Amino acid sequence: MISHVSVNLRTSLARVLEDFSPALLDLVHGRPELVDEVGGVVIHDPGDEVTYPQRAMVLGVGVYGTEQIARLMHELGDHGAAALVVRGPVEHGEALATASAASGVALIGLAQGASWSQLTQLLRTLLTEGDVGDSGAESLGGVPSGDLFALANAVATLLDAPITIEDRRQRILAFSGRQDEADQSRVATILARQVPEGYLRILESRGVFNELYRSDRPVHIAPATIEEGETAIPRVAVAVRAGDEFLGSVWAAVEEPLTPDREQAFQDAAKLVALHLLRHRAGADAQNRLRADLVSTVLEGGMGAADALDRLGLVEEPTVVMAMGVTGEKGDHAQLAAERQRLTSALGIHLNAVQPRSALALLGDVAYAVVPVPADPAAGRERAMQIAANFVERAGKRAQAVIGIGSVATDPSALGRSRTRADRVLRVLMSDQSGRRVASIGDVYIDALLLDLRDLAAVQGDELLSPVARLVHYDAKHRSHLIETLRAWLDAFGDIIGASASVFVHPNTFRYRIRRVAEVAEVDLQDPSVRFALMLQLRLMNPCAPE
Structure with missing residues (x-):
């Protein structure tokens, strides 16, 4: 003991x-x-x-x-x-x-x-998890508010039996001591934090859950075994409700039927569990909202950033902002929203393991993390890249997460700039065709500038300038490939053999097309400034096309 x-x-x-x-x-x-x-x-x-x-x-x-x-x-x-x-x-x-x-x-x-x-x-x-504010300032039924493990032990004492508190999906929220006194199914449940599938099927076939959902009284369940040779002891379960809402259930492993007094105590305890589950849920929601507000204040980098950092425990520490987004089909909003929430939770667990003082919040469609790093810009960037790369690798290829890394902020006023740079990186990664999943602003600076130029052109209503516009019009009218030819030639630095191979045409055909490009666009392709202007316009037409 x-x-x-x-x-x-x-x-x-x-x-x-x-x-x-x-x-x-x-x-x-x-x-x-x-x-x-x-x-x-x-x-x-x-x-x-x-x-x-x-x-x-x-x-x-x-x-x-x-x-x-x-x-x-x-x-x-x-x-x-x-x-x-x-x-x-x-x-x-x-x-x-x-x-x-x-x-x-x-x-x-x-x-x-x-x-x-x-x-x-x-x-x-x-x-x-638990209370918002001082955990010792409030209690329900003599148990600290939201403390489900203390509550499970209290109910176990009332019934003289090991207890589990489960949610609506039979996942374990908390359990009492003395679980070694129960049977193999209970031990498997504790180890997995989930009622075993085989045991669930037995209970469903007996109609246990239907009875549990309908009744306010404790439901007695005969012993059930999954494998031959196992031993099992009976269960007593009671539903946990808040009004008409089914919140979960409390399960006791008992050797003998409960006495009427203990059965009434079990039923009363379920009402107390409901209060704790509601407080637990409200506390978690409030904590998430509070943390999101603090992270948002920090990222704005204004007058309140230092105070918000202090409340997050990050004041006086060099930090960097990470911005995580999820790529995917834009039309499937519900699926993307669920994936963002799942990956944000996974990133929180990852950061808690490798950099516990980090602060994370999902703000809109982007999950932002403020992560302590070494003060040296190069070392801080390398550390942040390592953390992010490890996460996306562990998340697997099916998880379409991309993470942009901002600049190292040595004081609260620099966090706004770090967030802006992380956002710029994330935008490049979200529209990138190269398959990059983690990058810093230094890695994608030119791509970010091109996106900024495209935005500026769109805001000002600029259209394609004359040479490229003539090529686009000619291709549309004659179903030719002059734009494709020009892009390949520029990307190959004028190497006819390499450029023609990239678009799968004969070098002589490619030479003819390049001459037609110069004639139709009315430009001198031998002029370096002309080539730069053409390349820039082509990149603005499709900023993420391969170079």
Whole structure:
């Protein structure tokens, strides 16, 4: 049993272990009661430069063996980390005990079968979601408002049974301790944060969910097993509603039927769970709106930028703005909106792992991130490019995300300029035919200028100038290919053989066409200034055509 000192019950390491042990986490070595507040969750990556917040929980993905674990614990001790989580089972050896004591880093084992991504999401839920404002200033039913894990433990105490709180899709929102007292289906549910598909089918075939949706009373469910030879214990579930809205359900694994008093207590507890779920949802929505407002204020770079940065915890730090957009069919607005939201959430998880102090918000169609980087412009750009490139690579080719990197801002007044440059880069990437997915303003500066020139021409109502206009008119009238010929010739620097091959015609035919270009356009192609003017006009006709 983990002892307690005066700690923040929402974020202490002891609290994390109480809620997640033994279903997910197992303390191997260390004194978690000494860590009164976990500062964040970081995924260890030996091939990347990771920023560790103070008292971080570090997820040692791929870290195995006594020597490797001990070495990493000593490194994390220098960074002020609170705990290292490695895949269990972990040997309770003297070397690891010594490393834990010397570094001050607790060693924790992650249960086999549990997913690192699911653990990350659960930790983020416990550590960052909940109240808006002072978490200790408000409570519902004696439980801190929105603290679903504390609520699950409270209900478990009332019923003397392990509890899960699930949403409308049977995904786990929170669970109580003592899950080891339940059966294999419950353990699988906790590990996956989702009720197993096979178990769901059994419940659906029995009509359990239909009864749950209709009734306000607890529903008793007979034991169900997925595989032959499994043991199972009965369940009692009760719906969680806010008026007519079905918010989710609470499930208890019980050895014996509930007494009438406990059944009434379970029904009353569901009403309290509803209040917490509504507060939890409202708090998350309000936090998202507040963060979006702060990020928007920061990006404007005005008088309020410094105060907004301070509230985001980024004041006095060099930062860079990233702008992420999603490419795709413009007509499918609903699908694009859902994809933007999904990728924004994924980017938030990525930034939380590699640069936890980053601020992210989806503003309109663009997700903006303000990311701390080294003050040196070259080093800051390289770091931002690395973070963005790693994200789009991990997101996969099916995720059509592109990210523009702005300039390094060493003070709040420069963030507006960083945002403008990130927007210019993103615009190039969104219309780019080369397949680039990450770039900085230096990488696409000429393309950005060409887009600006096209905008200027459109605003002023400029039409194509005479030489190119004559070529376009001639092609339309005679179904010829003079514009294509001129573009290929300019792109090949006048190399007839290379240019003719690029448009799949015989060199003699190409020479004839180039002579017709000069005649129809009434220009001297030997004049460098004429060639530059023609190339610029062609690029403005189609700024993203291959060079």
